Amino acid sequence: MHGCALFLTKRVWLLRSLNFSLYSISSSSSLLLLSTARSHFLPFLHSLPPISSMAPGIEAPQRSSNGGSVRPDSHFSDDGVSRKSKVTIVGSGNWGSVAAKLIASNAARLSSFHDEVRMWVFEETLPTGEKLTDVINLNNENVKYLPGIKLGKNVIADPDLENAVKDANMLVFVTPHQFVEGICKRLVGKIRKEVEAISLIKGMEMKKEGPCMISSLISQELGINCCVLMGANIANEIAVEKFSEATVGYRENMREIAEKWVQLFSTPYFVVSPVQDVEGVEMCGTLKNVVALAAGFVDGLEMGNNTKAAIMRIGLREMRMISKLLFSSVKDSTFFESCGVADLITTCLGGRNRKVAAAFAKHGGKRSFDELEAEMLQGQKLQGVSTAKEMYEVLSHRGWLELFPLFASVHEICIGHLSPSAIVEYSERRPNFSVINGQAQ
Numbered sequence: 557m558h559g560c561a562l563f564l565t566k567r568v569w570l571l572r573s574l575n576f577s578l579y580s581i582s583s584s585s586s587l588l589l590l591s592t593a594r595s596h597f598l599p600f601l602h603s604l605p606p607i608s609s610m611a612p613g614i615e616a617p618q619r620s621s622n623g624g625s626v627r628p629d630s631h632f633s634d635d636g637v638s639r640k641s642k643v644t645i646v647g648s649g650n651w652g653s654v655a656a657k658l659i660a661s662n663a664a665r666l667s668s669f670h671d672e673v674r675m676w677v678f679e680e681t682l683p684t685g686e687k688l689t690d691v692i693n694l695n696n697e698n699v700k701y702l703p704g705i706k707l708g709k710n711v712i713a714d715p716d717l718e719n720a721v722k723d724a725n726m727l728v729f730v731t732p733h734q735f736v737e738g739i740c741k742r743l744v745g746k747i748r749k750e751v752e753a754i755s756l757i758k759g760m761e762m763k764k765e766g767p768c769m770i771s772s773l774i775s776q777e778l779g780i781n782c783c784v785l786m787g788a789n790i791a792n793e794i795a796v797e798k799f800s801e802a803t804v805g806y807r808e809n810m811r812e813i814a815e816k817w818v819q820l821f822s823t824p825y826f827v828v829s830p831v832q833d834v835e836g837v838e839m840c841g842t843l844k845n846v847v848a849l850a851a852g853f854v855d856g857l858e859m860g861n862n863t864k865a866a867i868m869r870i871g872l873r874e875m876r877m878i879s880k881l882l883f884s885s886v887k888d889s890t891f892f893e894s895c896g897v898a899d900l901i902t903t904c905l906g907g908r909n910r911k912v913a914a915a916f917a918k919h920g921g922k923r924s925f926d927e928l929e930a931e932m933l934q935g936q937k938l939q940g941v942s943t944a945k946e947m948y949e950v951l952s953h954r955g956w957l958e959l960f961p962l963f964a965s966v967h968e969i970c971i972g973h974l975s976p977s978a979i980v981e982y983s984e985r986r987p988n989f990s991v992i993n994g995q996a997q
């Protein structure tokens with residue numbers, strides 16, 4: 557056995573989140589071994605009492621639903637043949653492929669889902685001359701976006717979008733955000749009427765009226781309900797089954813469908829919790845990429861850990877404030893879930909936005925993000941730069957630029973109006989909160 561062992565005599569207290577919610581775990585034996593090894597660590601986690609009974613306002617993870625019996629589900633129509641849910645994944649990049657792996661393992665195991673999981677692939681020709689879709693179906697592996705990982709034999713790659721979605725009643729959207737609107741327009745009138753959707757996409761679309769979150773865009777374009785799944789989820793780590801958590805955001809009265817999504821994604825190494833706060837969860841997932849660019853500038857300029865921690869703290873404060881200003885329903889507690897502070901930490905330590913921003917700062921801002929993205933990410937897309945631009949437009953349109961010095965600086969650095977070192981030049985631009993009457997502080 558590897559990992560650390562803790563010897564406890566009566567009760568174990570686990571500090572779960574940064575708002576210091578304490579979960580008590582009764583230990584009937586006098587000895588409890590905790591191990592980071594999956595087989596030892598997870599039974600312990602699964603033995604946690606419901607969070608709701610321990611910490612008011614926070615909802616319990618739905619771990620027990622994994623493998624449990626199937627409940628009647630009013631959100632899914634009975635087509636007269638079967639009540640099984642059929643899942644299609646719209647997208648097949650790095651995270652899309654990992655999502656396929658998670659979903660395929662549960663679809664094969666749980667009787668409430670059809671075994672077959674379709675994955676729509678934006679077709680590409682590989683350097684070998686082969687089609688990406690053919691190679692995925694032959695090898696059961698996305699050799700371009702997730703090499704070395706088997707997706708599950710029940711994953712069928714399909715380059716035909718309409719064909720991929722036509723039988724599905726659960727759609728998982730996981731493409732880079734700039735492609736979503738075009739995809740939705742192609743899907744109008746092509747999907748089943750009782751479809752439920754979930755978005756794993758980080759980013760937002762700018763409309764004349766203001767920012768439009770991707771889940772709202774999907775709902776508006778297709779007339780369907782859309783939950784979101786966000787979290788501290790660097791795809792390559794989940795692909796090799798390293799333990800992590802995620803948050804499903806759902807709307808009022810949609811708890812039942814949220815549980816269905818939790819069931820579809822949860823594995824022993826991927827623990828998913830539902831939270832009734834779609835906008836809060838989605839804003840966290842979107843805005844942390846802007847903070848990660850700031851963290852990357854700090855790394856590229858070798859400013860050290862204290863500076864990086866300060867940037868993360870300021871970034872989290874701006875994330876919370878803008879989220880609450882734009883959506884009054886956003887809950888503070890959401891920022892302490894996996895989608896909030898945990899995702900911010902992992903993205904600022906290891907994500908692609910941080911990595912490319914560090915290179916940008918090292919080159920003194922002389923090489924563009926487009927150039928670095930093409931060179932460093934092999935077809936993967938950066939989200940932070942476009943999100944920073946979109947957020948800047950929102951802030952400037954509403955006259956809030958002064959309130960958000962970190963968000964504003966990140967965009968101005970990205971477009972070359974400020975040098976990367978300006979990321980820490982805040983002292984003369986302290987936010988004047990009186991502008992918004994102390995709201996959302």
Ligand SMILES: NC(=O)c1ccc[n+]([C@@H]2O[C@H](COP(=O)([O-])OP(=O)(O)OC[C@H]3O[C@@H](n4cnc5c(N)ncnc54)[C@H](O)[C@@H]3O)[C@@H](O)[C@H]2O)c1
Nearest residue numbers: 648649650651652678730731732735757758790791936937
């Ligand atoms: N990779 C991660 O670690 C991770 C983790 C959590 C969330 N996300 C989010 O998931 C979403 C998808 O990211 P990803 O990592 O799966 O993708 P990716 O960046 O790895 O790959 C890009 C994808 O876009 C596709 N594509 C290229 N041009 C297209 C077009 N014109 N139309 C449609 N598709 C096109 C490519 O085929 C490829 O599948 C993003 O919003 C990202 O922020 C990613």
